[in-house]
Amino acid sequence: MKVIGSYVSPYVRKVLACLALKGLTYEIDPITPFFGDDDFSRMSPLRRIPVLLDGDLQLCDSSVICAYLDEAYPGHPLLPADPRARARARWLEEFADTRMGDVFIWGLFYPLFAHPAVWNEPGDQARVDKTLAEDAPAVLNYLEGEVPVEGFLFGTIGLADIALGAFFRNAGFVGFAIDDRWPLTAAYVARVLAHPALADLRRFEDAQIAATPAGRRAALAAVGAPLSAETVATPTPRKGIMSL
Known part of the structure; x- marks a missing residue:
């Protein structure tokens, strides 16, 4: 599986923690939504993170993603049974x-x-x-x-x-x-x-928030983040739905 989204986002943090509870491995493209390219806009028409790619399935919205993980994968239940x-x-x-x-x-x-x-x-x-x-x-x-x-x-x-x-x-x-x-x-x-x-995400969050956008991937690689080989990031930010 691949997650697109910044370690600093609480919505990405939610998905990554749920993946950990499920014992699922993933790679991550740690972009912030302001820096997403046209492919990111196609996958996330509201230009929001996270995006989850699981094979040919593309999902937006952290709640939708977590519901999918709970329904599709066994292991630690994310919601109570009652x-x-x-x-x-x-x-x-x-x-x-x-x-x-x-x-x-x-x-x-x-x-x-x-x-x-x-x-x-x-x-x-x-x-x-x-x-x-x-x-x-x-x-x-x-x-x-x-x-x-x-x-x-x-x-x-x-x-x-x-x-x-x-x-x-x-x-x-x-x-x-x-x-x-x-x-x-x-x-x-x-x-x-x-x-x-x-708690296991903290070193990645700290590395990302301390880095410039240009130095983000190098900073995260240095602390062992499971980075994707490819990225949908752009070098300059774009204003849009997520820009106030």
Whole structure:
């Protein structure tokens, strides 16, 4: 299998962690969506990552990809068996991908890191201020009532845990930490991010975020990332659906 998408993306992180739980090997073309070429646009018409290639199958959207992995491959189940629990897991994944993505990616990571890095101009500080004052606390207030005191949401770690935890890695890249107003959430997120399925990705994430686009593949090769031989990356970014 081949994954197209940056190690730094929480949506790519979710898919890679699920592949690890399933014991599946893959190669990766670690592009950010701004740098995708015309082939990338063909595979991902919204110019979003990740894209999964499994033989002649091409899939977009992390939730679609993870559902496919769970249905097509045996091993560690990504969703609980009980229908009520499965429904709750799906909702929490949706909450992560939509609301937490809006808050922690577009409200923090993009204006503070990605926008300046890609477009060489400052991000939206007013958006950051609102995120820190209003939006992030509201998300954490909700999670504090949902996460378990110990362990993971449905026994063993699964898709919902990974989806929720993945966004806090990006928040951490720009200095955000869960403070003592939300002790259950802080402890839960720490457990999720410490699981090998996520923790084993950290060296690749750290290497990618520290590298320039031109030096990215070399930096990742140096830490042993399973890079694809070919790439759909371009040397310059393109504005589009994912550009604010």
